[in-house]
Amino acid sequence: MTTTLVTPKLPPSTHPFAEVVHRFEAGGSMLPDTPENLMQIIGLYKAYAVPMDFYWRDLLYIAEQVFVDPLPFFKFIIPEEYLKLANHYAGDNADLRIWRGPATAHPELLEFMEKGELKRKLPRILHHLWHDRINMEFAEECMRAMLWHRDMGGLLDPYMDSEEYKQNADRAIRAYCQGNPLLTGLYKLFPDMFLELCRQATMYSVLGLFWEVMAPVFFEMSDLYDEGKITSVPEAMNFLVNGIFAIAGRPIYHRVRIRGEWYDIVPKSKGFTWLYEAAFPYVEAVFYRSSPFRGTKSYNAQANQVPVNQLDFHYGVLYADKFPVASAGIPPTLLHQDMYHFLPQYLVEYYRKHCRGEDDMLIQIGISFQRSMYNVTSAVIQAGRAAFLYPLDDPNPRHLMMNRRYFEGQLNRFTRPEYGIREAARLAYIQDQNYR
Numbered sequence: 001m002t003t004t005l006v007t008p009k010l011p012p013s014t015h016p017f018a019e020v021v022h023r024f025e026a027g028g029s030m031l032p033d034t035p036e037n038l039m040q041i042i043g044l045y046k047a048y049a050v051p052m053d054f055y056w057r058d059l060l061y062i063a064e065q066v067f068v069d070p071l072p073f074f075k076f077i078i079p080e081e082y083l084k085l086a087n088h089y090a091g092d093n094a095d096l097r098i099w100r101g102p103a104t105a106h107p108e109l110l111e112f113m114e115k116g117e118l119k120r121k122l123p124r125i126l127h128h129l130w131h132d133r134i135n136m137e138f139a140e141e142c143m144r145a146m147l148w149h150r151d152m153g154g155l156l157d158p159y160m161d162s163e164e165y166k167q168n169a170d171r172a173i174r175a176y177c178q179g180n181p182l183l184t185g186l187y188k189l190f191p192d193m194f195l196e197l198c199r200q201a202t203m204y205s206v207l208g209l210f211w212e213v214m215a216p217v218f219f220e221m222s223d224l225y226d227e228g229k230i231t232s233v234p235e236a237m238n239f240l241v242n243g244i245f246a247i248a249g250r251p252i253y254h255r256v257r258i259r260g261e262w263y264d265i266v267p268k269s270k271g272f273t274w275l276y277e278a279a280f281p282y283v284e285a286v287f288y289r290s291s292p293f294r295g296t297k298s299y300n301a302q303a304n305q306v307p308v309n310q311l312d313f314h315y316g317v318l319y320a321d322k323f324p325v326a327s328a329g330i331p332p333t334l335l336h337q338d339m340y341h342f343l344p345q346y347l348v349e350y351y352r353k354h355c356r357g358e359d360d361m362l363i364q365i366g367i368s369f370q371r372s373m374y375n376v377t378s379a380v381i382q383a384g385r386a387a388f389l390y391p392l393d394d395p396n397p398r399h400l401m402m403n404r405r406y407f408e409g410q411l412n413r414f415t416r417p418e419y420g421i422r423e424a425a426r427l428a429y430i431q432d433q434n435y436r
Helices: 018-025 035-066 107-115 124-129 136-148 163-177 181-189 191-226 233-247 274-289 333-340 345-354 358-388 397-414 418-424
Strands: 254-258 261-266
Touching (some): 035 191, 035 254, 035 333, 035 345, 035 358, 136 191, 136 274, 163 191, 163 254, 191 233, 191 274, 233 358, 333 358, 345 358
Antiparallel strands (some): 254 261
16 A cells, blocks of 8 residues: 655644645545555446447437437447547557557457347347436436536637537538428528527537547556556556546547538537546546535435535436436436446456345446545546646645645535535545445
8 A cells, every 4th residue: 555645844734635636746646545445437438438438429310310309219330430439549540549459349348249148139220218318317327417518618618609610500400400391490480499409519529528538548467467567556547637638638629420411509619628528527526516416316306415616516327326326317326327338357256245136236337436536536637736726746835735625625516514525425425435
């Protein structure tokens, strides 16, 4: 286990999570550095990456071709061309090769799509109707969280309200409705509804482009762990930090293909980038904020059990109780079900040892997933420190104190008493290896 050290240039922190503050200052993560924690988070990254390889492909398909269809019944039936779509960060022709594997859909994903849980090769529509498939409802819930919690900084959000965006959307929507009198009439009657559907399609594209990066990052981390090249939680976190900076400038855009012609909704020339328009908003909207846990408990708004200010929402995965309620939201049980199919064998054996039978495994996957996302959040926090503040070994004590205030400010989000935030946060839980 890595020992947490207090820098001799500063007095000990008095923060409620002082141990985590000192761990940050030593280059560590919110998650303690133990072999068991490392095994859990890497195993979950691998199990997450396979369905994520489907998520990003289907998200781009919906953004680029389903677009503003008001009744998109078959939006989860992904065309073959998107399964063969080359990931820009894997394969021999990658823009930046992060994963050494193939650029097309992952072999485990293709096998599952062919046979599903039934282990029988049936037409895809039958697997779909039987709900024997990758659960895209989780991906859509993440998209909706990002669309709802829109004001997360960056320049894309105000652009979606600009006249230029509206003109681009109008041109594409008119082309999409051409030759369909019913859609054309609906657009004339409800132009704002179609504009909002276009904004939603833009967010589909943003999330798809975000996950197109994260899938090969997680695949590569799994391979490196199997090869004995990632041996600690800080190493796993730093791999994510380096990946964040390597991909930070990746263009974020939205385009639509209508009868073979591409229409730019958000052109690449606007200069929107992956870090500010996708990564930071995703962490804020999905990890921290999200929406109340449907199906787990009731909320009384008059008793101030639901925040008045949307910015105070704290229902993301970093706070969620783990209940197998089969909801698409947070807690993300449908994602846990997707990950269940792709667990590395070492994690299956670990869960068999600690679970109360197979039925408990989804809850254990959820708790491991929570640990893994705290490590991702730690990478984002460390990346923010590296981008805007000072090196961890800076010789100037004043600079080190500014780093500390930044770390403590980030951790304050888990200590607020309002709306039960302090009680809901799982940061204290993940410090204990027995949290299962």
